[in-house]
Amino acid sequence: MNTFSRTLLPALLVLFAGCYKDEVDTGSLTNNPFDPEYVGPSVFEMQGTSVQVTFIPGIGNVPQQVVEFRVRNELFLSDVTYSVLLKDLGTGSTAELRQAVAGSHGYSYVRDTIIEQVPACLELRLSNNFSAAKAEVICATL
């Protein structure tokens, strides 16, 4: 009985304590910005919109609206690469924006149509391997 109470019993108690190990609650796993069920602060941050004039040979100067935003990489749970799927809700056009420089999280979207006094809204998603995360919409008014 002494051997049992001194060695076996504590071992069994430790062992059975493991039975009550907290299980993984998948419902609480929502803080990864790449998760389609992501819940948390906005991943995309509007930087602003402006008009730029681009010279196109044969056509001349063409005004374009530039929408600048950044991905809040500080929300990422690990250091990763990614692309951004963009849908212009005003024109319906789509694009996939890649990181121009590794470590850079600022993006610019150039639309040929300039609409003033109307918010230019973009639906944005983080993407990898042809699958997209939760969509967010950001808007900027020229």
Next chain:
Amino acid sequence: MLLGTILVSARSVAQSTGQVRLLMEPAGTTSYLLDNEHRMVQRELNLLEGPHRFVFWAPERKMLDTTITVVPDRVTEVRIVLRYAEEYISYRDDLRRYERGHGLVRHVPAVVAGAAAIWAGASLIRWGKADRTLSDAEEAYITLADPGDIADLKGKRIPDAKQDFRNARAQFIVASGVFALSAGATWFVRERAKDRQPPTYEDKERIRFEGLTGWNEGPGRAGLLATFSLSIR
């Protein structure tokens, strides 16, 4: 001894003798009482002609009381097979039952406990693996950057790992419970078995046989038996 020799010699004057050869089974342990007087073990002996009473006995065997008629100047060969005594047969059956029961009682719970211990050990290993798989899946959520992989992780891999973890844990609890029960049963049964005494055998035929001669076997008596037998031949 001398008196015995004289008696036989004196009677031989009037009667012829014949030889008796006894083929006794069991061979080494059979003894006999000759003419209600002499306890002997010899296989061959010369006797006066005529009928002689022999009472054969061997340990665990039933006594055989018979008369052998000695023919003068001839060798009379007699085969004696002693049957087992009923008490011994009964004792042997009891002993067999006891040993079988004792063996079952001692070994079956121990074997069950051993098997349960192996099962519990295997379950524990499986539980550990399931736990690691679940932890790995949990950590993968942090490192994954593929929305499709994350959806698969949350929709399939983690639920599957959780189910494996629960199954392994339940199996371990059952196995360790079986082990605890069987170990307790082993201890209990062995404690109980200590109180069970094996059957004992009392050779009643021996008592009866020795009662015929007033013989009590012992080191001194055995010497007397050998001396007397030699003087007859």
